[in-house]
Amino acid sequence: xxxxxxxxxxxxxxxxxxxxxxxxxxxxxxxxxxxxxxxxxxxxxxxxxxxxxxxxxxxxxxxxxxxxxxxxxxxxxxxxxxxxxxxxxxxxxxxxxxxxxxxxxxxxxxxxxxxxxxxxxxxxxxxxxxxxxxxxxxxxxxxxxxxxxxxxxxxxxxxxxxxxxxxxxxxxxxxxxxxxxxxxxxxxxxxxxxxxxxxxxxxxxxxxxxxxxxxxxxxxxxxxxxxxxxxxxxxxxxxxxxxxxxxxxxxxxxxxxxxxxxxxxxxxxxxxxxxxxxxxxxxxxxxxxxxxxxxxxxxxxxxxxxxxxxxxxxxxxxxxxxxxxxxxxxxxxxxxxxxxxxxxxxxxxxxxxxxx
Numbered sequence: 001x002x003x004x005x006x007x008x009x010x011x012x013x014x015x016x017x018x019x020x021x022x023x024x025x026x027x028x029x030x031x032x033x034x035x036x037x038x039x040x041x042x043x044x045x046x047x048x049x050x051x052x053x054x055x056x057x058x059x060x061x062x063x064x065x066x067x068x069x070x071x072x073x074x075x076x077x078x079x080x081x082x083x084x085x086x087x088x089x090x091x092x093x094x095x096x097x098x099x100x101x102x103x104x105x106x107x108x109x110x111x112x113x114x115x116x117x118x119x120x121x122x123x124x125x126x127x128x129x130x131x132x133x134x135x136x137x138x139x140x141x142x143x144x145x146x147x148x149x150x151x152x153x154x155x156x157x158x159x160x161x162x163x164x165x166x167x168x169x170x171x172x173x174x175x176x177x178x179x180x181x182x183x184x185x186x187x188x189x190x191x192x193x194x195x196x197x198x199x200x201x202x203x204x205x206x207x208x209x210x211x212x213x214x215x216x217x218x219x220x221x222x223x224x225x226x227x228x229x230x231x232x233x234x235x236x237x238x239x240x241x242x243x244x245x246x247x248x249x250x251x252x253x254x255x256x257x258x259x260x261x262x263x264x265x266x267x268x269x270x271x272x273x274x275x276x277x278x279x280x281x282x283x284x285x286x287x288x289x290x291x292x293x294x295x296x297x298x299x300x301x302x303x304x305x306x307x308x309x310x311x312x313x314x315x316x317x318x319x320x321x322x323x324x325x326x327x328x329x330x331x332x333x334x335x336x337x338x339x340x341x342x343x344x345x346x347x348x349x350x351x352x353x354x355x356x
Contacts, residue, residue, distance in 0.1 A: 056247070074178060075092045089161075098154045108143045164189060167185055190256070195248075213228060214267075217260070290306060
């Protein structure tokens, strides 16, 4: 059994690197030459977006904790998951005490208004002084203020939705007594969301408001959304050495959820008509970077080493500024096993779609 285990790797090596016979010029195939199995990519001029990739967190643009403004016992409130419209009643409190205070305030105001009206002829006939009249008018104004306060308390006993949305949480139950400032429920509108992210400080001069953004959802395979940067900060966060960016997106489908983590690709610059290859195709040695290009040699293919000058990189791809021509077939798999002049067998020819 151990002997078999030792034989299997050797057989695999024979499959990956095979031999080919080359004619010696006299019609005799007597030269055994090394042949390496590779995969290639046919290069072409394409547009290239230089991007920075970061992660962001989703939050709702409208997300509010609704609190009580007056004391009272909860009489009615919607269940979680209920959709409500702006201005719709959310919570109704027991308002009997408030109504009683309102009626008393209204009666006091009407009495004070009547007293003031009766005093006006007396002021004109100089029966009362201007000071006495001003005191009566002040009492009327105080009564009106108390009436307005009581009317507001009655209005506050009906908690209405500040915006359309969905009830996501209830902090109290029907029948509980609440006081001013006590949270009662959470209302969220997911029709529009904000994505917050931090970008490394070295890109602070490359990203601005309006820069295109591609949003990839980790939780949904294959879902890609397009947007733009709405806000790009100009201050560095010392703890992370990043600056904040914000993306606002329509979300009427409800695909994005609060606290969801998404991948962002922010475009810094777009290059037209350039040659790009996968970063992994590059081989580094003591003299720098090189690629291997496949060339036909009679009935065979040979690997030709090319010294290259690279440009900007983004994601899996990098721009080749010098050393490559359109149409060159670049080795993208097996390049670490290839040397200049090696015979190769192209097992598969890839397309650029593979690297999107």
